[in-house]
Amino acid sequence: MPSLSADASPAGPLSGLLVVSIDQAVAGPLCSMRLADAGARVIKIEAGEGDRARDYDTALGSTSAAFGWLNRGKESVVLNLKDADDLALVKAMLSQADVFVQNLAPGASDRLGLGAAQLIAEFPRLIIVDIMGYGRGTPHAAKRAYDMLVQAESGICAVTGTPDVPSKVGISIADIGTGTNAYCAVLEALLQRERTGHGQAIEVAMFDAMAEWMSLPLLHYDYMGVETARFGLSHASVYPYRPYHCADGDIVVSIQSTAEWVRFCSHVLRLPDLAKDPRFIDNWARVQNRDALDAAVHAVFTPHGCAEMIERLEAGQIAWARVSTLHDLSVHPALRRISVEMPGGERVEMPRPAGRPVASGSKVPALGADSAAIRAEFARGAAATTKSIA
Incomplete structure (x- = not known):
């Protein structure tokens, strides 16, 4: 050896x-x-x-x-x-x-x-x-x-x-x-x-x-005929999964399941009936109606500061993140x-x-x-x- x-x-x-x-x-x-x-x-x-x-x-x-x-x-x-x-x-x-x-x-x-x-x-x-x-x-x-x-x-x-x-x-x-x-x-x-x-x-x-x-977009194309579009800092096939504007910054929100969607509407947006809206009833429906959904979410987020919306997200057990700069990464407590x-x-x-x-x-x-x-x-x-x- x-x-x-x-x-x-x-x-x-x-x-x-x-x-x-x-x-x-x-x-x-x-x-x-x-x-x-x-x-x-x-x-x-x-x-x-x-x-x-x-x-x-x-x-x-x-x-x-x-x-x-x-x-x-x-x-x-x-x-x-x-x-x-x-x-x-x-x-x-x-x-x-x-x-x-x-x-x-x-x-x-x-x-x-x-x-x-x-x-x-x-x-x-x-x-x-x-x-x-x-x-x-x-x-x-x-x-x-x-x-x-x-x-x-x-x-x-x-x-x-x-x-x-x-x-x-x-x-x-x-x-x-x-x-x-x-x-x-x-x-x-x-x-x-x-x-x-x-x-x-x-x-x-x-x-x-x-x-x-590239398997996910390729499979969507090959077997559903769906060509994945570009959405910047928004997810193409899971929604809502994107940043929303608050009065003093942006917060990225991630909804991965029906249970999270219901909690998001109840605890964060405080619009429990939105969870039952046929346009947003499941993930694929939310993907197809993202513009209408974004308008409803932004109407709630924009008047409030990040601290308040983060508190609501935590109370609803919803995953969230900030959009960090390189400076933010350099001093990040998790680094x-x-x-x-x-x-x-x-x-x-x-x-x-x-x-x-x-x-x-x-x-x-x-x-x-x-x-x-x-x-x-x-x-x-x-x-x-x-x-x-x-």
Whole structure:
């Protein structure tokens, strides 16, 4: 079993596992970061110029916000994958690795001799994760893909925004969803390997991730003939689920069931007969008559302040929220943080990963910080690989 890095948690459920990644930007690094968070040793292979996300901005001093967020707890080695000796070093690392994660451009891994079919033949216990834009065997397999492109292609933008203006989601959901799917797939493959002794090749496509997330509007279209419209900060198929204006601000209200609708009318609107109005009798009726419903709700909310309406919502056990700004999030009492050290030694407070009660994060590596040590560690295996190839 490979030795653990200093950043790997000895108590982590994946401690003792070695992950090799050739990834950049968001989707691949998020997957490998989750593995590092769980205690795996993650060696990140970078080209001489480094992961392109390192230079997106200088928000964190010595690195960008994106790179600092997604690369804690990893080691960095600089290698030239077109150099035979460096490629042999990669093979030596993979011969000891449990997981290999890559999100190179379409076809690049095959051209380098690091394609899934070749690697699974050479290293039967290795779990290989290919992160791509579109699935192999589809007409788009060779198409380059980035987050906003996939959001647009998958229909996300068609259901996001205002009636007049389609929009992308404000964060990189295609990348984040894909990286999360990849992490889950790795955990499943590790469990499967415990039973069978064999690794496997895993393909995780960004388009697949977004297409699945589009299941609700797609099913409505395919089986009801309903094309989901864009309603801004209002739900398209559950109602009322939107912000309402008070005298001093807005409150988002969510009604998810008939019982909540009845309580909302009685305790919040104080119009109990409204719950029996045929236009609003069930959720689908409320969706179809949203304009009339909004007029009735706003007539109650607008004259009153947020504090009074929140008190009514609480009394009626109705879910509500404010529309927070970034400042509001930064000081939110529910926000829990971890402290992460950047390559230049800066300490940065980041949101704590959900479901992981860690007190602090690990260090983000400087470009090539571990190159010498990693080259020395795997040199013998690399020499053997080079000799066998010759």
